[in-house]
Amino acid sequence: MKHWLWLAAFVAACALVPLFGNNYALRLATIMCLYAGLALSWNFIGGMAGYPSFATAAFFGLGAYVSAVLQAKGVPFVAAWAAAGFAATIFAALIGMAILHLKGHYFAIASLAVVEVLREVVNTAEGLTGGGMGINIPLQGMSADVQARLFFFVMLTMTVVLLAATIIVSTSKLGFGLRCISQNEDAADILGINTTFYKVAAFSLSAFGVAIIGAIYASWVQYIEPPDVFDILYSVKPLVMVLLGGLGTIFGPVIGAVLYLALEELVWRNFLTVHAAVLGALIVALVLFLPNGVGAMFRQWRKRPAVQS
C-alpha cells in the first residue's frame, strides 16, 4: 500500500512539470522518465534476478527500429510502439533461452554481443532499415510545443506502468522466485523453482519495457540511425542508475535515474570537454562508497536516531 502512495506522489510531482516548467524543463523531465523507465526495466533481470545484462541497448535499438520500420509502412504510432514491445519480448525469450544458463561475466559478455549483432544486422539490412543512412519518422500535424508535451506524458505513462509492474512483481511469486535465484540459483532449483522460466520471464519483461521506450524515443527524436539507438551507453547507464539507487529495490531505479540525470546535467554544463571522464570518476566513486545505493544510506540514516535515543 505504501508503495502505491509513493507511486502516486511521483506521478503528481512529474505532472506538475508541464504546468510550471519551460520547454527545457519539459525535455529534462522526459529524459528523466526515459532513464527511469530503462532503469526499472533493467532492474527485473539485473536487480531482481541478479543477471548483469548488457542487452538493454539491443532491446532499445530493436524497439526503435521495429516501430520506425512499421511507421514507415504506414502503421499508426501507438500500434507500432506496442508491436515493438511484443517483438522484443519474443526476441528476448528466444535469446534468453540460449544465454541465460551462463552466469556472471559470461552472461554479461554474451548479452553485450547481442547489441553488436543487432547493430550489424540493422546496418546491413538497408532495404528495410535504411542501413547507415538511418530512418526518418516524421510526425505531422503537431506543433513543437504539443509534441513536447505529448512525448513527456507518453514517457511518464510508460514509467508509471513499469513502476506499477515492479511493485506487483516484487510482492508476487515471480519476484520472490527471482530473489531466490539471485541469491542461490542451485538451491532455488532444488526447491522447485523453474529457474529457466523465471529468468526468461524477467529478461522478457525487461526487454518489453526497454523496447517500448526505445520506440517512443524514436518517434520523439524523429530520426534514428544504428550508432544512436544501439549505443552501448543505453546498456551501461541503466545499470549505473540501479546501482546508485539500490539493486533489486522498487524505487531505487527511479531515485538512481533522477540522481544520474542531475549529475549528468551538472557535469556536462561545467566540464564540457572532459565531462565523460568526470562522470565516469564520479560513478566509480559512488559505486565504491555506496555499494548498496543511496536508498540503503537513507534507511541507515533513518534508523540511527532511533538507536541513539
Place this chain on the structure above:
Amino acid sequence: MTALLELKNVSRRFGGLVAVKDVSVSIKQGEIVGLLGPNGAGKTTLVNVVTGVHPATGGSVLFEGRDITHMPAFRIARSGLARTFQIVQPFPKMTVVENVAAAALFAGGAGGMQEAFELARRQLEFAGLADAADQIASTLTLAKRKRLEFAKGLAMNPKLLMLDEVNAGLNSAEVEDAMRLIRRIADSGVTILIIEHIMKVVLSVSDRLLVLHHGELIADGLPAEVTNDRRVIEAYLGKRYAEKTER
C-alpha cells in the same frame, strides 16, 4: 509393498571418472535408510543423481513407479523428493522464515504467499527455529543453519527426504537433537534417507543400511548384518584389519 524410490543399474560418470557404478536399490515407503561410505565413495553424487542435479549417465531412477531419470531438478523437487545439502545452501540475504516460505511456495504446494509464510512458521516451530524466524539466514550459527535445512526440506512437503550429512560439524549434543528431530519427521510418515560417513550416528536411527565404496553398492541389509560384513569392514578399516578379525 511397492518401492517408493527405485534405482536400476544407476551409473554416473564425469569424463573418465565413474563416481557411481551400477547401483540398484529400492527404498520402501516409511523406511529410514542409512547410506554409508567412506569419504569420496559417491554418496553425495548418488543424491545428486536422484534429485536431478547431475542426471544418471546409465540406468534409471523410478519414484513412485515414475521414471524421473532425466526430469529437471525443479520438477523432481515438486513431485515430493526433497534434500538437504551437506554444505548448507540458504538464501543468505533473506530471513529464516522467507527461506522456508520459498520451499513451501515452490515445492510444498502452498496456494499463495500468505499460506506459504503460515506453513513456514509452522515448520520453524517444529524444527525449533521459531525464535530465529526473522533473523537474516547468513547470521545463523552452523547448528541452526542445519536446522534451517531441515525446515526447508520439510516445507517442501516431501514423501522422501534425503539428509546429506546433516550432522557434519555439529557437537554431540547437537547431533542428538538432530537425531531426535529425524525420528519425529519419520513418525510423521516421511521416508528418510540419511547420508553419513560416521557409522555411529546412522546405526542408532536406521532400519536398513546401504554402503557405498568406490561408487559401488557393497552392502544392503539390516544394521547388524552390514556392520559385520567383511567388505564393509575392509572398506572402512582396511583389508589387513578385515583379515585379522576373521582369523
